Amino acid sequence: MEREQIKSALESLLFVAEGPLSLRRLGEILAGAESKEIAALLEEIKVACESVGRGIRLVEVAGGYQFRTASENADWVKRLYQLKPQRMSRATLETLAIVAYRQPVTRAEIEKIRGVDVGAVLATLMDRRLLRVVARKDVPGRPFLYGTTPEFLETFSLNDLSQLPTLKEAEELARTSPTANLPAPENSEP
């Protein structure tokens, strides 16, 4: 296959795909194309998308490639789908963060960190398929161990968990006043 043909095929595949397409999957479909070449072509598409005036971006997320709308067009897309602005509550985000960094983790361990009951939040996050039960802990009661899902990576535009920013070290936090350099917490949430 010609280089341009492959590039064109890649665009079509990414356009119709429902989820991120991994390099391996693309290689399987475009049999005969080397994955090194595919990667280079994807990079070309990515760069082309980032040029001024384009409304689509090619992003690497959850171990694959996916076309996404440019973030500056969010308001228009929401209008198309009549979506209400979706804001995750602080309870949701804190619980997600704890699971993301500490997984696999039990409910009791999450509650110890947050200092409050997280049963309802966990249930919601499981419903939204951002978290899942990955195993049971081998302690009395055999509690569930929670972990994040590929949907979590997709939602937060992460390619894999190693892309999460490193947690601040405790000593570092101890030296600074809490959240002094961060914007005031949002109060808009019910």
Place this chain on the structure above:
Amino acid sequence: MSFRVQLEIFEGPLDLLLHLIKKNEVAITDVSLGAITEQYLATLELMQGLNLNVAGEFLVMAATLIHIKSRMLVPADDADQEQEEEDPASDLIQQLLEYQRFKEAAEQLQSREQLRRDVFVRQEPTVENNEGVEFERVSLFDLLSAMRDALAKLPQEAAHEVVLEQASVRDKMSFILDHLRRNGHVLFQSLFGAATSRLEIIVTFLAVLELVRIRALRARQDTHAGPILLELAAPLDAGGGLAQKESEETDGGTRAD
């Protein structure tokens, strides 16, 4: 001493403590737990005064703080020093530091480009879209009044004369078969032209279905959504046999009259 506390929505006692520490502009490790305890209790009192539902966790933390404060008032003796590892104050500080780390991590998650908030992918599952649509809750009374409206819109017929309609599936089957014997075929749609009532249309339709079911006739359609042509399925020289079959099959309960 009077406090002016602007109430925020606190995620829990740790969140409230961090908020108070921040207001005091000190590092978590340098905080005076005595002062913080007073402010914490004052906030709790305010929350209760406002009839806010103060969750049990807030009260547990209040007890912990008072316990820590009381320990600080009592001069440390040797026994206490041996138990230093169990110092509730340093436990609490550790817990606050830990919570602070994840609070910041949560804020970083929040600031990331988020799917379905900042960016979108094609083929949003329709389920997701529906979730965005809020249906209003309706009560039983709403339903009742909606029904009353619907009934009111019905045309009022002052009097209705009831006549016994003489339409049975069997009669219609015979009628259709007779017609086919004479003409060979008939347009499905044309069967309803002469119908004078809703019941007759239904009966005619049932008759056609029954005839197709017993394979007395065939229905054909040449184009999608085009006219449907009905024709006899078998040659009629054995007409008696067919009639026999027809009556056997229909005695079983397809009477619609």
